[in-house]
Amino acid sequence: MITLDSISWTAPGATFALRDVSLSIPANTYAVLMGSTGCGKTTLLELICGLRKPRSGRILLDSQDVTALEPRQRGIGYVPQDLALFPAKRVREQILFPLKMRGMKDGAKIVQELVEELGIAHLLDRLPDNLSGGEKQRVALARALAAQPRVLLLDEPLSALDETTHGTAMELLRTLQARHSLTVLHVTHSPSEAAALGQMRLRLMDGCVGTHS
Amino acid sequence: MRRLFWITLTLITAGYLLFWFLLIAATAAYSTPEAWLQTVMKPEIRHATGLSLLTCTVAAGFALLLAIPVGYLMARHDFRGKTWIDAALDIPIVLPPMVIGICLLIFFQTSLGQMIEKVIPFTYTVAGVVLAQFVVAAAFAIRTMRGTFDHLSPRPEQVALTLGATDFQALWHVALPAAKRGMLAAFCISWARSLGEFGPILVFAGATRMKTEVLPTTVWLELSVGNLESAVAVSLGMIVIAVLVLVAVRASGERV
Numbered sequence: 001m002i003t004l005d006s007i008s009w010t011a012p013g014a015t016f017a018l019r020d021v022s023l024s025i026p027a028n029t030y031a032v033l034m035g036s037t038g039c040g041k042t043t044l045l046e047l048i049c050g051l052r053k054p055r056s057g058r059i060l061l062d063s064q065d066v067t068a069l070e071p072r073q074r075g076i077g078y079v080p081q082d083l084a085l086f087p088a089k090r091v092r093e094q095i096l097f098p099l100k101m102r103g104m105k106d107g108a109k110i111v112q113e114l115v116e117e118l119g120i121a122h123l124l125d126r127l128p129d130n131l132s133g134g135e136k137q138r139v140a141l142a143r144a145l146a147a148q149p150r151v152l153l154l155d156e157p158l159s160a161l162d163e164t165t166h167g168t169a170m171e172l173l174r175t176l177q178a179r180h181s182l183t184v185l186h187v188t189h190s191p192s193e194a195a196a197l198g199q200m201r202l203r204l205m206d207g208c209v210g211t212h213s
Numbered sequence: 214m215r216r217l218f219w220i221t222l223t224l225i226t227a228g229y230l231l232f233w234f235l236l237i238a239a240t241a242a243y244s245t246p247e248a249w250l251q252t253v254m255k256p257e258i259r260h261a262t263g264l265s266l267l268t269c270t271v272a273a274g275f276a277l278l279l280a281i282p283v284g285y286l287m288a289r290h291d292f293r294g295k296t297w298i299d300a301a302l303d304i305p306i307v308l309p310p311m312v313i314g315i316c317l318l319i320f321f322q323t324s325l326g327q328m329i330e331k332v333i334p335f336t337y338t339v340a341g342v343v344l345a346q347f348v349v350a351a352a353f354a355i356r357t358m359r360g361t362f363d364h365l366s367p368r369p370e371q372v373a374l375t376l377g378a379t380d381f382q383a384l385w386h387v388a389l390p391a392a393k394r395g396m397l398a399a400f401c402i403s404w405a406r407s408l409g410e411f412g413p414i415l416v417f418a419g420a421t422r423m424k425t426e427v428l429p430t431t432v433w434l435e436l437s438v439g440n441l442e443s444a445v446a447v448s449l450g451m452i453v454i455a456v457l458v459l460v461a462v463r464a465s466g467e468r469v
Contacts, residue, residue: 012291049375071374078375084368088390097386101377147376 001027002048002151002183004209007057009040009047018043019207020057025200027062030177030184032198034191039204041187042081045153048185049078061151072101077144077152077182081159083136085128091115091139092124098147114142117179118172134165138172145180152177154186158193170196237452244445252446257422258431262450265408265427268339272346273404276354280399284358285384289367305352313348314416317341341418342425346410350403357402361395362388397465405458408451 002025010017018040025031035041046052048059050071059067066074086094095114099107115121118138128136137157144152158169174197177184188194194201203210252258287299305313320326321336335341365388373383389396411429418425420434428451435444 046371049371051371051374070379071371072377072379074375076375078372080368080372082366082368084366084372086369086373086387086391087365088393089387097373097378098376101373101382143372143376 001025001060001062002031002185003058003060003063004044004048005058005060007044007047007059008055009043009052010055011043016040016043017207018047021204021207021209022057023202023209025183025185027183028177028181029199030174030186030197031200031202032194033185033187033202033204033209034189034194035204037189040207041204042155044204044209045078045155045185045187048074048151048153049076050074075147075150077147077149079137079140079144079152079154079157081156083140083157085131085136085140085143087128089127090124091120091126091128091131094128094139095142095146097143102147110146111142114146117176118142133160133162134169137161137169141172141176145176150183152180152182152184154184156187156189159189173197240445240452241449244442244449248442249446249449252443253450255443257426258443258447260423261426261428261431261447264339264342264425268342268346268427269404269407272343272350272407273354273400275343275347276351276403276407277358277396277400279351280354280358280403281389281396283355284360284362284399285388287355287359288362289370302355303352305349306356310349310410310412311416314345314413317345317348317413317417336417337419337421337425339418339425342414342427345413345417346407348413349410350407353406354399354403357399358392358395361392361399364395365391394465398462401458401462401465405455408454408458 002023004021004023007021008017008019016038021044033041033044043052047054048061050066050069050073054067057067058065061074061076086097089097092111095111096107099110104110111124112121115124118141120135120138120142123131123135123139128139131139137160140157154173157173158166161169170193173184173186176182186193186197201211253262283302287295287302308316318336321330330336333340335344369391370383370387373387374380378386409429410427411433414420414425414427414430415433420426420430422434426434428447431447432444432451435441435447
């Protein structure tokens with residue numbers, strides 16, 4: 001469950017602000033957040049991740065107040081728009097990374113399960129430069145899931161995909177959310193993507209979040 | 214008309230490069246291979262060459278070790294007074310070299326400097342040569358590493374934080390492997406800069422033959438006794454080394 005309680009944030013120079021944003025996404029729900037370019041959707045995800053500090057308000061994940069916690073302590077899987085694969089690491093190392101950071105011993109087994117689930121077992125020894133857009137997206141998802149998060153934040157993860165891959169990727173996201181019992185917050189510009197995936201549809205406008213009908 | 218514009222720019226560039234080529238060619242033609250060989254076989258020149266290679270490597274290594282955290286801080290973190298800190302980091306680049314030597318010499322006359330001298334003697338020693346080279350080389354290494362981190366997206370490091378990494382682990386496991394070409398470039402630039410350092414070394418570490426003499430000091434010492442042949446031979450060697458460093462930097466793919 002993701003709860004934002006009166007979150008406010010102001011950009012340096014006060015050029016842009018989120019004002020008293022409150023929302024509640026129930027556990028195991030696929031929520032979609034829409035809004036115009038530059039309205040603060042990515043900022044909102046970064047606030048939930050802990051990459052930005054709110055000026056006021058609280059962030060709760062599964063009823064635990066995580067506002068003061070570091071990003072690594074929040075149990076979040078984050079897939080940014082550019083996917084942000086580690087440039088110098090092979091696919092195997094990318095997916096192993098969160099397991100290594102958390103000192104988990106059965107890393108190889110978890111990696112194998114994830115790559116089979118996402119159909120990327122044949123890519124394990126490749127560097128990000130040698131992957132297609134769809135492959136990169138799957139690797140970024142596998143890496144985020146390897147951390148075994150309770151919440152998955154996706155920032156326009158399908159925007160760089162062509163039409164054929166787009167449909168398959170949407171299906172994959174739906175399957176992963178159900179199989180891993182995840183609470184997902186997915187940022188998108190696409191109304192069709194929102195309609196296809198969103199069990200809950202939200203809209204960010206003028207610094208405030210509303211439920212989108 | 215457009216063609217004339219680009220031809221003019223090409224001619225200006227070619228003229229400048231030709232000027233440099235003529236300078237190097239004239240220096241190379243001044244000396245014969247026999248004279249060059251004779252010079253480099255002299256014990257004092259061999260000592261100066263060995264000491265130069267050693268001190269430059271140590272100074273560049275320390276410069277890189279300093280440049281990584283400082284460059285990362287300046288590229289990734291915003292804080293009050295950052296503009297001033299940024300300007301201060303460039304001080305060694307804009308200060309006249311002799312002034313840096315005098316600053317070092319005076320610092321080691323203070324009570325704090327004297328305390329440091331009791332642990333590691335710097336004034337007129339090989340350690341002093343390394344310190345004089347390091348002071349200037351570090352500024353170039355910092356500038357290179359900052360540029361490298363500026364060009365790398367911070368996003369992978371941010372994702373690493375959400376995946377369980379601390380800030381240090383994100384730097385170590387994500388940023389540094391991505392910045393290895395920049396690190397090589399920073400090392401090469403500071404190494405080359407150290408090799409050409411003369412003023413601070415002369416003032417702070419002296420020019421004692423077979424002790425603190427490095428290649429630029431050799432050129433100066435040979436010139437001061439009228440031995441132009443040896444000075445030219447050593448200069449040629451330094452030109453070759455400088456070109457090799459430039460090739461290494463370009464091969465690393467980092468534009469500095």
